[in-house]
Amino acid sequence: MTETAKAAEGAEQPWLSPAAALSRYTPAEDTSTDGSGPAIRRVRYGFRVGDIGLVIDRHKASEIVDDVPVRAIPNTPVWLSGLINLRGNLVPVFDLKALFGIAREQSEKRWMLIVDKGDKAIAVPVEGLPRVIDIGQRSAQLPPIPEPLRPHVHASYVDRGDVWLDFDFEGFFKALGGQIAD
Amino acid sequence: MAINKVLICDDAAVDRTNLENILSAAGCTVITTTNGKEACEKAKSEKPDIIFLDIIMPEMDGYETCRVLRDDPETSQIPVVFVTSKNQKADRVWAQMQGGADLVPKPYSDEEIVEQLKKA
16 A cells, blocks of 8 residues: 555545535425424525525615626735725625635636625625525525634525525624724 | 606716607606605606616615615506616626616617607
8 A cells, every 4th residue: 555545544534615515405305494384485686606505685785797807905815805996986895705715717707796885885706697586495404504604694595496595794794894804 | 558657767967858858759748856765756656657767876776776666566567777878788687686677778869768668
């Protein structure tokens, strides 16, 4: 046995990344709802970051723009891509793929989802255009979630076979902003 | 559907007047507003047959205005046509997701605007 093979044999199996784990998650048939009565159907917007589906309030999503040049900010975390100029308003770009440890393929088409407006606006690169999500069917259990997002997720939903995470948008980005300030 | 009453919302006076001239010449009664909040109020009180809505406006932009109109049972059925300088594929998809019937990119011809009256 070669030294390399011995090392491989002795090494622990690496953990799946949260994104990979999430992509393997399939809600069981009998756990698709929490059983607390008739589901209240609400329409929200869903967008994908790698394999992770996130939903936000319909009124929070301001607009979608084509992938525009991002100007980097020195000495900031890799997930803060920089700033874009949105009609004279400088908007920070949070690369959630980088934050969640998901590799980006250079060839992939991206859009910028602009969330909130004015001084509160932020941009999130997304693959594919957001879609309307009917979040009436709540999952009884949460799937594996990337660590930075975990404290901010309220619930998960299943819509047309895909899992979508409902999260505290403001709390999540406030926490990220706090990391930058530190 | 015969279009008699039209609501225009645009913060730019030149664009507003231009649209007003085109639609008046087409025989419509035109109501003009300069911001999204005013447009929502007028839509409820005047019950126009169609709304021409700019997107880029301060305070309440056209997308948000359209969402508010769609959420109100009194205005949810009024067709909204976005009239805007935004004309990327993403803009069209997003406009549709907000409940817009169509999007007319600026600069537009008189015919493109009048065509919207026939579609409604």
